[in-house]
Amino acid sequence: MQGILPYLISGISVGGQYALIAIGYTLVYGILRLINFAHGDVFMVAGLIMVYTTASMPMYISIPLVLIFTVILGFAIERVAYKPLRTAPRMSLMISAIGVSYLIQNLAFYLTGGLPQPVKTPIPWISDTVTLFGASTKRVTVVTPLLTIALVFALVALIKKTKIGMGMRAAAKDFETAQLMGVKINSVISMTFVIGSFLAAVGAMLYFTNYPTVAITSGGMPGLKAFVAAVFGGIGSIPGAVVGAFLIGLCEEIIKGLGQSTFSDAFTFALLIIVLCVKPTGLFGEKVTDKV
DSSP: OTTTHHHHHHHHHHHHHHHHHHHHHHHHHHHHOOOOTTHHHHHHHHHHHHHHHHHHSOHHHHHHHHHHHHHHHHHHHIIIIIGGGTTSOHHHHHHHHHHHHHHHHHHHHHHHTTOOEEOOSOOTTTTSEEEETTEEEETHHHHHHHHHHHHHHHHHHHHHHSHHHHHHHHHHHOHHHHHHTTOOHHHHHHHHHHHHHHHHHHHHHHHGGGOSEEOTTTTHHHHHHHHHHHHHHOTTOHHHHHHHHHHHHHHHHHHHHTTOGGGHHHHHHHHHHHHHHHOTTOSSOOOOOOOO
8 A cells, every 4th residue: 555655646636637627628618519629738838838937037926927828828719719710610610729729839849949848947845845644745746636626616616606607607508598698608708718728727837847848749648638537527517527537647647556657548548438338428427308
C-alpha cells in the first residue's frame, strides 16, 4: 500500500486538473451541443502565457494576467469562430472548431519557433515538496483537488443562484424556447466560454507546475482525456465531468504504479468504450426520449 500511495495521491491531483478542463467541454456542449475541439489548445496557450509572464513579472501580476488573457482568448474564439455560425448546420460549427484548433497551434508554432518553452519559474509554495501519509510529493498534488472542488461548488452556486446561471440552465434545456422567452443567448454563450477558459487557465497553471516545458502540442492529450472524462461522466453534466475526470486520473496513475505506464493512455480509452457500451449516455447522462 505504501508503494501505491504516491500514485493514488498523484491520480487525485491529475484527476482534478482534467476536471477543470472537462467542465469547459461539458458546459459548451450542454448549451450549443458543440464539442469545442479548440479547448485543449486554449489550455496550452494558458501554459505558454504562464511561461512568459512568470519569467519576467512578479507572481501577483503574472497569475492574474494568465487568467485574463486566457479568458479573452476563449471569448474571442466564441465571437469570431462560433457566433457567426449560430444558425448553420452543426457540422459547420465542428469544422470551425477544428480549424480554430489548428490555427492556435500554428500561431503558437510561429511565436515559439516550434521549440518547447521551459517552465523556468514554477509557481512558489505549491511547487514545494511535502510529505503526506509518509509519501513525498509536491504541494500542488494536495492543492489541486481541494481547489477543484471549491471551484466546482462556486460554479454550481453561480449556475443555480444567479441570473446568468438561470439563462445557462434554460438554454441547456431548450435553446430555441429560451431565446423566444427573452434570454440573452449571446451573453449566456459568451459567459459559458469565459468560465470554461478561466477553469482551463487554472488547470494549466496547476498542470504545468509538474512539467519542465510547455510545447504547442501540450494541450492535445490532456484536452483529449478531459473530453473522455466529460463523455465518461455524461457530457452536459458538471458532476459527471468531475467524477469522470477523477476516475480517469486515478486509473491512469494506478496503472503507472503497477509498472504498466505504456498502457495507461490505452486503458483510459478502453474504459470509455466499455462504459459507453453499457451506458451510452455516460455515468450521469440523462436518457433523451424523442417525441413523435
